[in-house]
Amino acid sequence: xxxxxxxxxxxxxxxxxxxxxxxxxxxxxxxxxxxxxxxxxxxxxxxxxxxxxxxxxxxxxxxxxxxxxxxxxxxxxxxxxxxxxxxxxxxxxxxxxxxxxxxxxxxxxxxxxxxxxxxxxxxxxxxxxxxxxxxxxxxxxxxxxxxxxxxxxxxxxxxxxxxxxxxxxxxxxxxxxxxxxxxxxxxxxxxxxxxxxxxxxxxxxxxxxxxxxxxxxxxxxxxxxxxxxxxxxxxxxxxxxxxxxxxxxxxxxxxxxxxxxxxxxxxxxxxxxxxxxxxxxxxxxxxxxxxxxxxxxxxxxxxxxxxxxxxxxxxxxxxxxxxxxxxxxxxxxxxxxxxxx
Numbered sequence: 407x408x409x410x411x412x413x414x415x416x417x418x419x420x421x422x423x424x425x426x427x428x429x430x431x432x433x434x435x436x437x438x439x440x441x442x443x444x445x446x447x448x449x450x451x452x453x454x455x456x457x458x459x460x461x462x463x464x465x466x467x468x469x470x471x472x473x474x475x476x477x478x479x480x481x482x483x484x485x486x487x488x489x490x491x492x493x494x495x496x497x498x499x500x501x502x503x504x505x506x507x508x509x510x511x512x513x514x515x516x517x518x519x520x521x522x523x524x525x526x527x528x529x530x531x532x533x534x535x536x537x538x539x540x541x542x543x544x545x546x547x548x549x550x551x552x553x554x555x556x557x558x559x560x561x562x563x564x565x566x567x568x569x570x571x572x573x574x575x576x577x578x579x580x581x582x583x584x585x586x587x588x589x590x591x592x593x594x595x596x597x598x599x600x601x602x603x604x605x606x607x608x609x610x611x612x613x614x615x616x617x618x619x620x621x622x623x624x625x626x627x628x629x630x631x632x633x634x635x636x637x638x639x640x641x642x643x644x645x646x647x648x649x650x651x652x653x654x655x656x657x658x659x660x661x662x663x664x665x666x667x668x669x670x671x672x673x674x675x676x677x678x679x680x681x682x683x684x685x686x687x688x689x690x691x692x693x694x695x696x697x698x699x700x701x702x703x704x705x706x707x708x709x710x711x712x713x714x715x716x717x718x719x720x721x722x723x724x725x726x727x728x729x730x731x732x733x734x735x736x737x738x739x740x741x742x743x744x745x746x747x
Contacts, residue, residue, distance in 0.1 A: 565590060565597040569613075579608030587616065594620040637746045638675075643722050644739025651685065651726040651733070659740065661721040666746060671714035676743040678705045684728050687740045692719040712744075720744065 535541055543550065561572040569587030574580045583602045590596035599617040604610055615626045643660035651657060666672055674697055679687040681702040690696040691713035699706070712720065722740045726732050 569600055569602065571602070579606075580604045581608075638743065640741065640743045641720065641722060642739065642741035644737055646736060648733060648736060650731055651724070652731050653726065653729045655726045656688065657724045657726075658721050659724060661719055663717060663719050664744070664746070665717050666714060668716065670746055672712050672718065672720070673745045673747065674708060674710040674712050674742060675745050676705075676707045678741040679703065679739070681724060681738045681740075682732060684726065684730075684732050685738070686725045686727060688723040688725045689740075689742050690721050690723060692721070694718060698725060 563570045563572050563585065565586035565588060567587070567589045570585050571580075571583040572585040573583065575582040581604055583604070585600055585602070586597045587600045588596040588598045596619070598619050601614040601616075602610065603612060603614060613627055615624055617624050641660055641662055645659060649657070664672055672691065674689050677687060677689060677697070677699065679699060679702075681687065683702055685702050687699040688696060689712070694713035694715070695711055697708070697710045697712070712718075722742060724738070724740070
């Protein structure tokens with residue numbers, strides 16, 4: 407039997423076997439076994455070159471183990487390096503073979519997913535909505551179910567001669583609309599601001615007003631209303647004859663009783679007067695507050711509290727604060743406006 411294995415890198419084609427009937431000596435038989443074992447050793451080394459050194463008779467049972475042992479694979483078409491297979495980014499798997507339980511936490515990261523690799527067909531129905539926790543709006547044509555809070559709203563519908571609605575206020579259909587009207591031209595002309603109104607079917611009725619961009623004017627379709635005589639009223643009086651004012655003298659030219667509702671007060675809002683030299687106007691609420699002018703001619707707006715009792719008398723007076731007598735002219739007088747609030 408052989409004592410040492412000497413592998414030979416060649417295939418044996420000639421085995422010398424004793425002819426039947428010849429003497430059976432051990433030499434030829436030992437040579438035969440030696441060559442057989444040499445071939446076996448050569449096959450082992452060849453497998454070792456394929457599977458990696460050192461030699462391990464236990465075959466790997468995982469792709470990772472195999473990839474660690476394989477360096478070069480010889481085929482009938484030539485040699486191909488298996489490093490490409492070992493480092494391949496994708497592998498073909500039967501549908502359903504790769505489950506969440508087979509993946510380590512964090513194993514699938516964004517850099518490992520090719521662009522457009524996750525398509526709608528690969529997602530379970532409702533998976534995105536379930537992850538978000540709400541149903542997102544479509545880019546166009548969708549309706550919100552709650553209040554929308556925005557830091558800024560920009561509309562770019564534009565303008566034309568007939569007007570373009572930018573914002574609508576609706577019930578069953580449009581009731582009011584705001585937008586821009588007028589073709590734009592040079593000199594800041596056009597794109598004026600409009601407020602329009604609509605009937606129960608959403609048909610156009612007319613404009614309420616427009617604000618002109620170039621002039622800043624506001625043009626109303628119609629303004630109607632009345633002066634609030636209950637809470638705003640005027641009192642005026644003037645002299646029809648000459649009168650000599652003694653020194654340091656006050657003369658009342660008009661007085662009117664005013665009923666002030668509970669919790670409200672009367673205020674002096676404006677006074678116009680024209681008096682002879684050195685005479686001054688005075689407006690007073692009986693036993694309460696007084697306003698006195700500092701000139702003999704003027705027009706002043708103000709907000710002076712006069713009184714707050716249930717009923718009071720308001721009077722217009724002419725004051726001579728000098729030490730000399732003064733004669734005023736016919737037509738001298740005072741006009742005052744009051745407000746109850």
